[in-house]
Amino acid sequence: MTVSHTLVIWCLTIGALIIAGWRAWYRFRPLLHAQPLNRTDQPWVRLKGVFGDVGLHRRLLKFSYSGVLHLMIFISFLVLFTAIIQAFGSGLFPGFSLEPIGGETWIALLQEIFAGVMFLGVGMAVWQRYVKKPERFKGSKKSDATIIYVLIIAIVVTMLFEFGSQIAFKGGQYNQFRPISSFIASILVNFGVIDSIAQTTAVFFYWAHVLAILAFLIYIPGSKHRHMFTVMPNIFFRPLTPKGALPAPPVDLVEEGKSKTVEKFEDFTWKDLFDTLSCTECGRCQHVCPAHASGSPLSPKTLIMDLRDGLLTDEGLMDAAYSLPIAGGTIKEETLWSCTTCRACMEVCPVHIEHVPKIVQLRRSLVERGEIEPMLQTTLTSFQSHGNSFGKPAKQRARWTKGLSFKIKDARKQAVDILWFVGDFASFDPRVQKLTLALGELLHKAGVDFGILFDGEHNSGNDVRRTGDEGLFEMLAHHNINELDSCEFNRILTSDPHTLNALGSEYRSLGANYKVVHYSQFLWELVNEGKLKIKNTSSNTVTYHDPCYLGRYNGGFDSPRNLITSLGYQLHDMGRCRENSFCCGAGGGRIWMDDSGMEERPSENRIKEALALGDVDQFIVACPKDVVMYNAAVQTLGMEEKIIVRDLTELVTAAIDDSP
Amino acid sequence: MKVVVILRLNPVLTDELELTEDESDIDREWIGLEINQFDDQSLEQAILLKESSDAHVTAIAIKDEGVERLLKTALAKGVDQALQISLEEIEDRSSRALAPMYAAAIRELQPDVVIVGVLSTDDLFGELAPYIAADLGWSQASAISDFRIEADKIIVRQEYSGGRAALLEMATPAVVGLQTATQPPRYVAGSKLRDLLKVEIPNLSIDVAPNLEKVGSTELALPDLSEGATMFEGDTDAIAEQIHSLLQEKGFAS
């Protein structure tokens, strides 16, 4: 290396760093003006997550082909980084070499091996993107991926040719630590690349290598591949609050103590904006999204991409057709109303991007402006005047109790062990009322000391909050908290998983801490403790659907399964089960909106999945809304002969029946 | 321009209705109440007038269960003032009985225009608007579907059968029976209602007795059952079963 070489490489490197830094700064500077958010608590837990999802590729490997190829490229990158250090180290600081620590022996061998692994990984990626073309890539920017493949290949090829030329210069003998380069050298020698020609060739490929790396560096900040740098912080700063607790609306920085809605990008938190810049466009979220599968305009991937492109347009870095306000402009209203808040996207995203909070924030903006899905408007108005979605007077809430064989306690007047928070569907929907009565009888038989709130109960507001009506949610929640605080009880029992989530996770931010249990957990307790005696068992094969707000949100995967198998049933889980469960389509207020435009309702998609198992004729559910959704789906599909929808309560009732 | 809009609560008609013991009214004990749909249109129209022409809007309603909430919703939507007319016991809720009370309240408020929903379930012939106008001696038009303010006049669009309509220019003061607002009623976010939770809606006391002598309902009855109608009985499943087999019989279902 001559002095002029050193000078040139210094200039190039500093120049490239400045350009790359400038390109990054323009993209990341909006974060400085965004809403504040503290995400530094529990640093060890945060680091552990980073290790699991970056180091071990935990989430990525859920998609095995892509996970493996990504792991191959990832490790190769780490190993080949030593070659980059070598190239730049020697260029910037003449005399620098990795040789003393094995740069020409074991490190060299690793570089050679992983150059091969890199080719294989990129080859698999290319095969996947251009030949297999999974649906989840639809909407991702293909050209960006292509450019990156080319740059990676260029970096590795130039490296190998540089080493090959060096070997050719030294006479072309086989170097056991550089098998691929030796092979290249032998070809070069054959073509007469020896001596000084080989030396020049080596210099040429050295510069080509350096330039390819610098091009990569400059390209990265504007590409989805900046995730190389953003993924670790993005995972580190992931939310550690309960999964079912939505963030509050943004605070008004001008009028203190007031909240506002998201209108401009800076009304999002810095983490929300960081999310959009970290998205890899991998489409895993799109693959699992029930709204996308039903043909709705929502894809969580394009939602994040559109927010990002909107942000970049706002910064003058793109010229896309995006307009403010964000809700209704950058992101269309129908897109926002399509989400069931099922959380499948967040659970699968390898980068831990938070889609649902953004969707809810934007729905809040629509609600505040009074722009709301027409059918939803009717329901929310009903909540405002009656406290339930059925438009029924509060007094009618406990009418179903007339069908009980005993007198149920009024928890507002007497202390009880278990306060049963029944919920809207279980109280008012005639199809579910039967199950509510059955559950009441089971509790009575088991000798549980329980009572209800009668007309004191209002809807818990879980889904109201998710439709974006924060004020209405607070009114419902405060009403319930006032009622609950005037009662004496040990635990709350809920029929509805959505209620479980609201009382357990959402009310905490309003200062209320309750021990809440879902009926699937409670019935399992009663059976397990022998308070409900199983008399008849069944050996039928059944499948079970995990409700989003019981499973994915609150981890209630095992109790329903234990209960089912303890009654003798063979449980045949569907492919999409537990945290990968597929939403019925009712959540997030969707149950109150129009679904007539869908190509295929998520509930129908799900029933087909159950039927495809081949050996089940019962579809077991643990949520009042599922009873409604899946019965409708079975009817629409005309599959009443093939499969029946049964609630856990029915299974237990049948199992303890002592009539002959 | 000053606008008064009258709001009324109606029973939710999709619910089962029960009659009082003397069968002259519906039993309001178990019934759900909601804003009269036409009054909701009137409220929206009044807010639109406020937005477009700077009208000052007052919402009034007769004090009763649920009315406080109704008026808070009106405030949340943006009316400038909400008042509940307090009466002693109200037995007869017919428009004929209530018209003088509304008229008295309106005299007190001295608006240029009063907007009333054209019909309601207890104002089946749209008689409230003309009754009030007659009491006040003001101009009146009903079945209105559009509304503009021009200087001290109002321009309204009146709907006729057969899809015809006329634009009428009315002198104020006037009483208008509104059918549809210029745009559908917008949703009012819970956050606006929440901010009004602690607000008290003031009373407007008036010194007029309801008009009880002239008209009153003596009996409410279901329509006569003529030959050929089949009444299904039983719970939901049983009824569905019967409907299904009837449809099958007639060849509409398999």
Ligand code: SF4
């Ligand atoms: S929460 Fe569910 S419906 Fe909403 S975007 Fe994510 S996957 Fe789709």
Ligand code: SF4
């Ligand atoms: S949001 Fe996550 S899962 Fe979806 S495309 Fe981006 S990185 Fe992939």
